Amino acid sequence: GENVEQHPSTLSVQEGDSAVIKCTYSDSASNYFPWYKQELGKRPQLIIDIRSNVGEKKDQRIAVTLNKTAKHFSLHITETQPEDSAVYFCAASTNGANNLFFGTGTRLTVIP
Amino acid sequence: ETGVTQSPTHLIKTRGQQVTLRCSSQSGHNTVSWYQQALGQGPQFIFQYYREEENGRGNFPPRFSGLQFPNYSSELNVNALELDDSALYLCASSIKGGTFEQYFGPGTRLTVT
Numbered sequence: 001g002e003n004v005e006q007h008p009s010t011l012s013v014q015e016g017d018s019a020v021i022k023c024t025y026s027d028s029a030s031n032y033f034p035w036y037k038q039e040l041g042k043r044p045q046l047i048i049d050i051r052s053n054v055g056e057k058k059d060q061r062i063a064v065t066l067n068k069t070a071k072h073f074s075l076h077i078t079e080t081q082p083e084d085s086a087v088y089f090c091a092a093s094t095n096g097a098n099n100l101f102f103g104t105g106t107r108l109t110v111i112p
Numbered sequence: 113e114t115g116v117t118q119s120p121t122h123l124i125k126t127r128g129q130q131v132t133l134r135c136s137s138q139s140g141h142n143t144v145s146w147y148q149q150a151l152g153q154g155p156q157f158i159f160q161y162y163r164e165e166e167n168g169r170g171n172f173p174p175r176f177s178g179l180q181f182p183n184y185s186s187e188l189n190v191n192a193l194e195l196d197d198s199a200l201y202l203c204a205s206s207i208k209g210g211t212f213e214q215y216f217g218p219g220t221r222l223t224v225t
Contacts, residue, residue: 006154032212043116043202043216044155051212089154093212099145099168100204100214102154 002027004092006103013080014111021075021106023090030092033066033073034100039086047088048075080110115139116205116217124223125193133188133220137205143167144186145214146178149200161186162208190222198224 003026013019025033034049050057050064050073057064061080066073077084087107091100115138125131137144143162147155157170161180175191184205190197200221204214 034213036216043218046213046215049213091154095212099157099160099170100147100155101157105152105154 002030002092002094002101004090004101004103006090006106008106009104010107010109012109012111015080015082017080019075019077019080019084019108019110021088021090021108022072023074023092023103024070024072025092025101026071027092027094028068028071029094030101032093032095033064034091034093035062035064035075036089036091036102037086038089038105044089077108080108082110082112084108085110116203116215118201118203118217118220120220121218122221122223124225127193127195127224129193130189130191131193131222133190133201133203133222135186135188135203135205135217137184137186137203138215141205141207141215142184143206143208144180144184145204145206146186146188147202147204147216148172149202149219151199155202158188167208193224195224198222 006023031052036044038044063076090103117136145160146158149155159169164180179187200219202219204216206214
């Protein structure tokens with residue numbers, strides 16, 4: 001089965017700096033890679049996703065990159081704000097609506 | 113916020129008891145997936161329902177079972193509760209054969225004592 005590893009487990013950045021979270025996956029059949037943000041006591045919220053037919057996707061301050069050859073993908077948050085503080089999960093799936101395999105999460109703290 | 117709802121919000125059960133959790137999917141979504149999220153960990157896939165049938169299952173024992181109804185809502189049933197079943201149970205709705213996104217409900221926090 002698919003195995004998704006995520007690093008780092010915790011990340012602290014100063015407000016305004018960039019944050020990068022990295023994930024690797026094992027199953028070459030995986031073709032959909034979403035990122036979820038989960039604030040304390042709340043549901044995981046889909047913030048950005050990428051399919052295997054593209055290498056990069058941006059949405060305002062958030063971007064995701066995918067390297068299919070190396071089987072890794074990364075989340076980039078620029079100009080971080082205190083409200084970006086949360087736990088971020090990467091995931092991998094075959095064809096999206098099938099089961100998601102999640103990483104172990106990264107707790108991001110943005111220091112004002 | 114998504115249109116996915118879950119009930120109840122919190123639940124406390126005793127070891128050996130049975131529990132039923134409920135999920136209403138987002139309008140237009142035909143597929144419901146259930147996940148277990150232990151404290152400090154990522155969600156783990158339990159199973160998925162599509163067209164009222166189980167359509168994939170993770171590494172969970174048969175005492176975890178489910179249903180999907182014609183309106184696409186779903187139930188998760190857990191029999192013979194164990195202490196390790198204490199977790200946040202999340203459902204996610206999606207469109208099989210459509211866009212890839214899965215949207216989560218707020219979850220049910222189950223505590224087994």
